[in-house]
Amino acid sequence: MALRGSVGRRTAGDPLPAVLRDLDRKTRTTALSARGRQGDPGPRGEDGRDGRDGKDGRDGKDGKPGLPGEPGKSPLVAVVATAADGRATWVFPAPLAALPVVSALPVTPAPGGDVTYTVVLEEVTVEKVTVRVWRTRALLGLGLLPSVPAGADIGVHLTAIEPPAAPQLA
Incomplete structure (x- = not known):
């Protein structure tokens, strides 16, 4: 219900001021309360252990070079x-x-x-x-x-x- 002298009363028939007012209220309440409805977050747990890295394998032998290609054509x-x-x-x-x-x-x-x-x-x-x-x-x-x-x-x-x-x- 609009109060006397408020924006809602002064702009009868225009729903935009009410929408803007409601939007302003919602942004103020969420901006001030970062927690939301929940309480403060609890303490952080310990990190788990890292797994062991495996051993690297040996490098393989290089293969034989391929056959030479055809010479390119000159422009x-x-x-x-x-x-x-x-x-x-x-x-x-x-x-x-x-x-x-x-x-x-x-x-x-x-x-x-x-x-x-x-x-x-x-x-x-x-x-x-x-x-x-x-x-x-x-x-x-x-x-x-x-x-x-x-x-x-x-x-x-x-x-x-x-x-x-x-x-x-x-």
């Missing part, structure tokens, strides 16, 4: 220049056995400028790689403008690695 590398449309194609010296893993990095002709170059792999086959370089320029206050083809004579460093055969799962 293919090239530096190519873009054409007027921003594309560059690299034809491998010989067709590869599987699709290669390709990495492409643009070479900025004027480092430190406000132009950003991005390389996109457009086509990867066992015979060739085609990339396209895009140019983005920042304008003061406008952020980045849409990308446009970079144009001619932008260098691209390309690396192609032929992946090893997939291991057989047992």
